Amino acid sequence: DTEVTQTPKHLVMGMTNKKSLKCEQHMGHRAMYWYKQKAKKPPELMFVYSYEKLSINESVPSRFSPECPNSSLLNLHLHALQPEDSALYLCASSPRGSSPSNSGNTIYFGEGSWLTVV
Amino acid sequence: AQKVTQAQTEISVVEKEDVTLDCVYETRDTTYYLFWYKQPPSGELVFLIRRNSFDEQNEISGRYSWNFQKSTSSFNFTITASQVVDSAVYFCALSEAYSTGTASKLTFGTGTRLQVTL
Numbered sequence: 179d180t181e182v183t184q185t186p187k188h189l190v191m192g193m194t195n196k197k198s199l200k201c202e203q204h205m206g207h208r209a210m211y212w213y214k215q216k217a218k219k220p221p222e223l224m225f226v227y228s229y230e231k232l233s234i235n236e237s238v239p240s241r242f243s244p245e246c247p248n249s250s251l252l253n254l255h256l257h258a259l260q261p262e263d264s265a266l267y268l269c270a271s272s273p274r275g276s277s278p279s280n281s282g283n284t285i286y287f288g289e290g291s292w293l294t295v296v
Numbered sequence: 297a298q299k300v301t302q303a304q305t306e307i308s309v310v311e312k313e314d315v316t317l318d319c320v321y322e323t324r325d326t327t328y329y330l331f332w333y334k335q336p337p338s339g340e341l342v343f344l345i346r347r348n349s350f351d352e353q354n355e356i357s358g359r360y361s362w363n364f365q366k367s368t369s370s371f372n373f374t375i376t377a378s379q380v381v382d383s384a385v386y387f388c389a390l391s392e393a394y395s396t397g398t399a400s401k402l403t404f405g406t407g408t409r410l411q412v413t414l
Binding site: 220 | 331333338339340341342343346387391400401402404405406407
């Protein structure tokens with residue numbers, strides 16, 4: 179069973195609002211991720227944190243600001259979003275791997291936060 | 297570049313029928329990992345299986361089975377005696393390594409929507 183929890187489950191925000199999505203995992207994983215998923219599309223990677231440091235930013239607009247306060251928490255701060263940013267935002271984590279590349283680590287996802295920008 | 301193809305966009309079956317979801321992948325790596333995830337309407341991506349490129353043994357887990365064939369670059373997923381609760385979008389994914397940290401990167405297929413009716 180997944181142990182990645184996300185809050186809120188649903189969020190409606192105006193284009194001038196500032197809000198945050200929160201994610202927590204208690205599996206001791208050292209990599210955490212934010213994905214964005216539009217309807218009928220696969221998830222798209224946004225950010226990767228490795229050992230609480232931002233290691234990958236997939237050219238995400240600055241109106242999305244990630245934060246990793248500690249090894250268990252991951253936030254996504256939202257500001258001045260556009261209606262086209264409405265999507266399902268998925269948090270995920272993966273364990274520390276034994277191989278140098280860690281390419282085989284399973285990524286575990288949370289239930290997601292459904293975001294609507296009006 | 298890595299690529300995952302799920303040619304079946306939607307499949308509709310009647311309960312108790314067997315159904316196979318196809319997945320074909322492309323990679324230049326000699327070591328790689330393949331995954332299947334299930335996404336019910338609630339949104340959560342549920343991990344189903346991980347397979348590494350050196351292990352071509354087929355796997356069975358209850359009503360689920362997976363057929364991995366490197367010769368055809370395929371990793372197909374069969375549900376036996378399908379049930380209404382199997383209705384979901386199923387994603388096949390291929391993992392590649394980042395050069396730093398503990399992170400993994402998944403390349404997703406476009407997903408196959410399975411509808412099981414009574």
